[in-house]
């Protein structure tokens with residue numbers, strides 16, 4: 001039995017308050033404090049384990065983010081780079097939420113992700129400019145090829161265009177047609193001698209380009225033996241049937257090794 005702290009009445013030791021004056025007993029205080037302490041401890045424990053789980057999760061996220069951004073960077077794939085970037089950013093944001101230090105892998109992933117994204121975008125921009133400049137070049141050549149007069153420079157460009165269309169590599173290190181010979185013009189026909197170019201994997205080839213003018217100057221034959229079928233036909237026109245202007249390229253044009261189509 002314990003006495004009430006206020007009125008002195010005798011109370012049961014397990015009583016939480018005095019039935020006479022209503023005063024809360026010391027026992028009840030002690031119980032409340034104990035319960036509070038337990039609740040606080042449980043909360044602390046729960047927070048600590050949540051933090052530990054979050055930390056593990058963040059480390060995992062950051063690692064996956066780094067792997068994905070590295071992959072995106074090396075295969076130059078924009079969606080992969082961006083996905084990796086998002087993972088790295090998420091790992092960093094989660095670390096901030098739990099007031100943890102973000103793992104270094106998340107920073108590395110972030111840098112690689114940004115770099116990979118920018119690199120792919122730069123490639124695209126470069127490609128777009130490349131295509132545009134090529135189209136501009138072609139339009140300019142079209143204009144020059146449509147003129148009545150044919151200069152050696154234009155003739156050489158037309159040959160280059162034709163070789164490009166045939167699928168020869170346009171890498172200047174591998175494929176570099178040079179026009180060293182003379183241009184000979186007779187009304188709507190022309191011959192450009194000494195056109196040399198490299199065929200990848202083969203030796204240098206020197207040909208004679210044969211031109212005819214319809215809507216514009218076009219290569220009608222790439223002759224390896226130096227003579228143009230049309231010119232030969234012209235020369236023999238008095239005794240033989242003339243060959244039509246828009247005749248198909250002769251067999252000799254087809255005898256030049258064809259490149260592999262990409």
Ligand SMILES: [Zn+2]
Nearest residue numbers: 004007018021
């Ligand atoms: Zn009392």
